[in-house]
Amino acid sequence: MRDWLIYKTFWDLTVSGLVLGLIYSLVALGYTMVYGVLRLINFAHSEIFMVGTFGSLITITQVLGVPLFNDSNGYPYKSGLALVLTLVACLIGAVLVSGAGAVVLERTAYRPLRGAGDIYGAVVLAFISAFVASMIFSTNLSLNLTFALVATAPISYGYMRIFKKGRQAPRLAFLISAIGSSMAIAEAVATWGPDNRLVYKLPRVLEKKTLFKLFGTDVRIDYAIVAIGAILMMTSLLLFVNKTRLGRGIRAVAQDVETSRILGVNVNSVILITFLLGGCMAGGAAMMFTLMYDQTRFNIGFLLGVKSFTAAVLGGIGNIRGALLGGIVLGLAENYGSSIFGGQWKDVIAFVVLLVVLMFRPTGILGESLGKARV
Amino acid sequence: MKKSNLLRAGAVLAALSFVGAACGSNSDSASDTTAPASAAPTCDNPVAAIGWQGAETGDAGALGVPMIKGANLAIDEYNAENPDACVVLKKFDTQGDPAKAPAAAQAAIKDATILGIIGPGFSGESNAADPLYEEAGLATVTGSATNAELQNNGWKVFHRLLANDAKQGPAIANYLKTVAKKAGVIDDASDYGKGLADAVKTTLGSAVVATDTIDPKAADFSAAVTKMKSAGVDYIFYGGYYAEAAKLATQLKDAGVTAVLVGGDGVKDQAGFADAAGPAAEGALISCPCQDGSADFIAKWQAKYNEFPGTYGAEYYDAANVILAAIKGGAKDRAAVLAAVKAYDADGASKHIKFGANGDVTEGGIYLYQVKSGKITFVQEIK
Numbered sequence: 094m095r096d097w098l099i100y101k102t103f104w105d106l107t108v109s110g111l112v113l114g115l116i117y118s119l120v121a122l123g124y125t126m127v128y129g130v131l132r133l134i135n136f137a138h139s140e141i142f143m144v145g146t147f148g149s150l151i152t153i154t155q156v157l158g159v160p161l162f163n164d165s166n167g168y169p170y171k172s173g174l175a176l177v178l179t180l181v182a183c184l185i186g187a188v189l190v191s192g193a194g195a196v197v198l199e200r201t202a203y204r205p206l207r208g209a210g211d212i213y214g215a216v217v218l219a220f221i222s223a224f225v226a227s228m229i230f231s232t233n234l235s236l237n238l239t240f241a242l243v244a245t246a247p248i249s250y251g252y253m254r255i256f257k258k259g260r261q262a263p264r265l266a267f268l269i270s271a272i273g274s275s276m277a278i279a280e281a282v283a284t285w286g287p288d289n290r291l292v293y294k295l296p297r298v299l300e301k302k303t304l305f306k307l308f309g310t311d312v313r314i315d316y317a318i319v320a321i322g323a324i325l326m327m328t329s330l331l332l333f334v335n336k337t338r339l340g341r342g343i344r345a346v347a348q349d350v351e352t353s354r355i356l357g358v359n360v361n362s363v364i365l366i367t368f369l370l371g372g373c374m375a376g377g378a379a380m381m382f383t384l385m386y387d388q389t390r391f392n393i394g395f396l397l398g399v400k401s402f403t404a405a406v407l408g409g410i411g412n413i414r415g416a417l418l419g420g421i422v423l424g425l426a427e428n429y430g431s432s433i434f435g436g437q438w439k440d441v442i443a444f445v446v447l448l449v450v451l452m453f454r455p456t457g458i459l460g461e462s463l464g465k466a467r468v
Numbered sequence: 469m470k471k472s473n474l475l476r477a478g479a480v481l482a483a484l485s486f487v488g489a490a491c492g493s494n495s496d497s498a499s500d501t502t503a504p505a506s507a508a509p510t511c512d513n514p515v516a517a518i519g520w521q522g523a524e525t526g527d528a529g530a531l532g533v534p535m536i537k538g539a540n541l542a543i544d545e546y547n548a549e550n551p552d553a554c555v556v557l558k559k560f561d562t563q564g565d566p567a568k569a570p571a572a573a574q575a576a577i578k579d580a581t582i583l584g585i586i587g588p589g590f591s592g593e594s595n596a597a598d599p600l601y602e603e604a605g606l607a608t609v610t611g612s613a614t615n616a617e618l619q620n621n622g623w624k625v626f627h628r629l630l631a632n633d634a635k636q637g638p639a640i641a642n643y644l645k646t647v648a649k650k651a652g653v654i655d656d657a658s659d660y661g662k663g664l665a666d667a668v669k670t671t672l673g674s675a676v677v678a679t680d681t682i683d684p685k686a687a688d689f690s691a692a693v694t695k696m697k698s699a700g701v702d703y704i705f706y707g708g709y710y711a712e713a714a715k716l717a718t719q720l721k722d723a724g725v726t727a728v729l730v731g732g733d734g735v736k737d738q739a740g741f742a743d744a745a746g747p748a749a750e751g752a753l754i755s756c757p758c759q760d761g762s763a764d765f766i767a768k769w770q771a772k773y774n775e776f777p778g779t780y781g782a783e784y785y786d787a788a789n790v791i792l793a794a795i796k797g798g799a800k801d802r803a804a805v806l807a808a809v810k811a812y813d814a815d816g817a818s819k820h821i822k823f824g825a826n827g828d829v830t831e832g833g834i835y836l837y838q839v840k841s842g843k844i845t846f847v848q849e850i851k
Contacts, residue, residue: 109690
């Protein structure tokens with residue numbers, strides 16, 4: 094007995110696939126932009142998304158103090174202005190945490206490898222090394238922190254001495270640094286909270302009502318918010334990259350690092366801004382994700398990161414429009430595929446689509462082109 | 469330039485210490501809340517130890533906590549009665565992962581003070597660890613590993629305190645036959661989840677109109693939800709564990725599916741399923757070979773832990789008592805404990821305990837629970 098129900102559920106699958114695809118696209122932007130300027134696959138980007146979901150979680154539960162359920166075991170729904178303000182606060186929380194995370198990541202994990210390490214990176218690295226080293230000898234947290242704080246000054250001085258030599262590390266070092274920081278961030282979050290590696294629930298403030306029917310399919314309000322939000326964020330990113338001075342800097346560095354350096358572009362700050370933009374997009378995706386699924390976890394970024402990276406490659410890595418297209422194609426293909434073959438084939442279908450596209454278009458559907466004038 | 473750099477460094481440092489302080493206060497409060505558990509009679513010179521193998525942390529960690537509480541309750545009672553010959557519990561956390569089970573089993577076997585094992589907690593890890601226990605002649609009594617093949621391996625050390633999945637699947641399916649017109653079946657592709665879901669499918673037969681498999685690591689189950697919705701099912705059986713069941717219940721409700729969600733014992737977790745899914749879990753049915761336990765047992769549990777007994781609490785209380793009875797009966801080595809466990813015949817908190825030749829308990833039914841006003845509540849026995 095096969096469940097040949099796709100002809101009945103086509104529009105349902107299309108709507109939910111599109112929404113999931115848009116979240117993939119937003120995260121894919123971070124991979125694609127960093128690849129465009131640095132030729133580096135930033136594997137830690139999935140964790141930037143993950144910390145964004147925690148930014149949203151902390152904002153709504155700690156800062157705003159919304160309870161998980163109200164007294165009568167119902168959802169703590171809000172409406173009108175209160176709802177809008179809550180959602181905006183969550184968005185700001187997620188974007189701040191993700192953006193800051195991306196900047197710290199660039200400063201500590203990548204910049205020193207480019208031979209341009211500075212005092213910020215040195216201090217953060219020194220603190221982390223001292224803290225981790227002290228954990229070998231003691232499990233007392235306040236003792237560890239005191240030691241780490243005291244030891245930060247001399248260790249960061251040592252790091253600065255190394256950074257001053259300004260050597261460019263081999264390409265592989267960046268990749269190892271990326272994978273290492275990805276694991277470090279995920280495990281740090283996993284061991285941080287009181288709930289050992291468990292799922293964290295977010296209170297549901299948005300009542301998921303049906304807005305309108307599209308070809309007989311319910312379009313829910315959270316789907317609409319994700320779709321509109323994602324498209325707004327991507328449009329503003331495109332405008333920023335194409336129309337502003339800083340955006341021109343990004344395109345210049347993507348085209349040719351050395352020439353743009355000679356022409357007076359501050360390459361390091363352009364790279365930092367690229368990371369910041371990617372982080373902000375991931376933060377937006379994180380807030381939308383928590384809005385749809387009401388939960389997060391330390392390893393939530395892994396699978397989504399792999400899918401988003403696939404979306405970036407599918408659309409053409411380094412290409413902003415490609416990320417949008419790749420995400421949507423992947424989201425739809427997964428949904429249709431798992432309806433026809435069963436959910437256990439979901440990931441297989443995603444990668445078969447990728448392989449088939451790369452066979453005919455090795456640089457992705459739209460090609461690699463962050464550097465070209467038309468992005 | 470130098471000076472401003474130093475200033476900036478100071479600012480970064482201050483920010484870091486703030487973050488660190490927040491981290492510190494978090495873990496302090498965590499250790500505070502777990503403090504009451506250690507207020508038990510201490511045992512400084514144990515004559516023997518009981519090993520527990522299962523998941524205390526990890527994805528299924530919530531299922532391990534009541535097991536440990538049940539075992540500790542039994543051991544504390546025993547130690548209060550026998551202060552001169554007290555016994556301790558040694559925990560071996562595998563996170564329920566079969567890959568981690570052999571190392572845990574080796575560690576338990578090497579520890580000569582351990583005379584019996586309660587557990588392993590899950591079926592997958594039982595398959596990995598029980599051959600090692602068999603070789604060491606170390607008696608195991610599990611109160612939770614319900615895979616229907618475990619008793620057929622010929623392990624002499626294997627004992628189980630509840631009915632297995634060969635009974636659970638058909639029992640829940642027979643119940644669904646009486647109420648469901650159209651049923652959907654979803655599983656998580658795990659040994660346990662798929663095994664149970666297949667048993668339900670076989671018994672239900674043509675009443676099953678839609679099936680799907682979900683990836684427990686994924687967050688979005690919209691393809692499965694859409695399928696159930698368009699098939700118009702009135703009952704959905706989910707073979708898998710509580711964390712995904714909670715996600716699934718929420719997403720089904722959000723999509724406007726009114727079908728009743730039905731789960732097996734892996735879903736029976738108050739915090740992980742009923743509390744996590746909140747209103748979406750209301751009315752869900754859960755089958756389990758486990759029991760809340762006798763009134764006397766529930767009162768003792770509430771006095772000690774100030775809560776209702778969790779899933780498998782009663783079974784692990786019984787499992788610990790089976791081994792403790794052997795030790796009290798004068799068994800000084802593993803062989804003697806094994807022989808005493810095989811001969812055990814007495815009433816426990818969950819049922820009358822006597823093991824058959826294959827290690828399965830001779831009495832043991834399947835019980836149906838329902839989420840009512842947010843609490844998992846016993847409804848009836850099903851066959």
